[in-house]
Amino acid sequence: MAKQLYWEDVADGSELTPIPKIATTQMLVKWAGASGDLNPAHYEDTFAAAQGLNRAFVQGQLKRAWLVQLVTTWIGDEGTLKKLSCQFRAVDWPRFMASLTDPKEGETWWCKGNATKKYVQDDEHLIDCDIWVENGKGEKTTPGKATVALPSRGKS
Amino acid sequence: MVSVDELRGMIGKEAKVEVTQIEKGMIKKAAEAIGDPNPLWQDEKRARKTKYGGIIAPPGLLITAMMSGSRPEGSMPFQRLLAGGGEWEFLLPIRAGDVITSTTALADVYEREGKAGKMLFFIFETIHKNQLDEVVAKSRSTLINY
Structure with a gap:
């Protein structure tokens, strides 16, 4: 794990360490099982097509979970994720599998973010961030916001 | 309608x-599905040393x-x-x-x-x-x- 991030280390506009993600049909099935969201639109192409969405597409909640990973990795063990929101603005389609373990060539997504506001409230050192998932074309398909509390060097 | x-x-x-x-298994499965290696979700020994004192979801x-x-x-x-x-x-x-x-x-x-x-x-x-x-x-x- 990287060293702990402190509130003083962050400036307005500071970048959250980006995380690359590859959605595969396999990952979608794993997530369906782990989350209990068994909507067939995420593993059955004909079902998704009947909804006008071409083929099985990435669960919004999985992209939300990627954003949680982006933020919780950045803030480290001593940081606390207080709030997170996101909008599923555009649909993403997973890569197909080339073998039991490897995806075919294709799109890579990135989870990214920026600090937008630093403040102290009720004795907590807080940071607001813009966060998003962008697709292989650099389009933000899943924009959102997060608020985190970080440890401060000013406090023992 | x-x-x-x-x-x-x-x-x-x-x-x-x-x-x-x-359950622990459920937390592990979710973390694996996401592809999130954060030890807070999976590594009991490591998570015990944090402010949480153990694995959290x-x-x-x-x-x-x-x-x-x-x-x-x-x-x-x-x-x-x-x-x-x-x-x-x-x-x-x-x-x-x-x-x-x-x-x-x-x-x-x-x-x-x-x-x-x-x-x-x-x-x-x-x-x-x-x-x-x-x-x-x-x-x-x-x-x-x-």
């Missing part, structure tokens, strides 16, 4: 309760309570359903062994004209409490019916 006014009559009434037993693990459990079945007039997004407020960590009770109610319904015609936006609010009756999280989710 059911009118928006009729649907609005269900605001606050359609409370649904879902109980989730949080990734914030927002309880999605079934937020999504599938929250649909007022039969009352959505259109066939297609899409998740529009959500908001989470995390108040306390959730640990393996916790029993979480998630209570969902319809908070708002409104209509908008989209590219594909009329779309209905359903906003659900969920309060998640642990076995000590402490509120661990609050969430809001949007489902689009069109």
Whole structure:
């Protein structure tokens, strides 16, 4: 794990360490099982097509979970994720599998973010961030916001 | 077809309760599915040294309570359903062994004209409490019916 991030280390506009993600049909099935969201639109192409969405597409909640990973990795063990929101603005389609373990060539997504506001409230050192998932074309398909509390060097 | 006014009559009434037993295996499976190697979710020895004193669940693990459990079945007039997004407020960590009770109610319904015609936006609010009756999280989710 990287060293702990402190509130003083962050400036307005500071970048959250980006995380690359590859959605595969396999990952979608794993997530369906782990989350209990068994909507067939995420593993059955004909079902998704009947909804006008071409083929099985990435669960919004999985992209939300990627954003949680982006933020919780950045803030480290001593940081606390207080709030997170996101909008599923555009649909993403997973890569197909080339073998039991490897995806075919294709799109890579990135989870990214920026600090937008630093403040102290009720004795907590807080940071607001813009966060998003962008697709292989650099389009933000899943924009959102997060608020985190970080440890401060000013406090023992 | 059911009118928006009729649907609005269900605001606050359609409370649904879902109980989730949080287990280590479930936390591990979720972390693996996401591809999130954070030791806080999986490495007991390492997590014990943090302020949490042990493994916790990734914030927002309880999605079934937020999504599938929250649909007022039969009352959505259109066939297609899409998740529009959500908001989470995390108040306390959730640990393996916790029993979480998630209570969902319809908070708002409104209509908008989209590219594909009329779309209905359903906003659900969920309060998640642990076995000590402490509120661990609050969430809001949007489902689009069109």
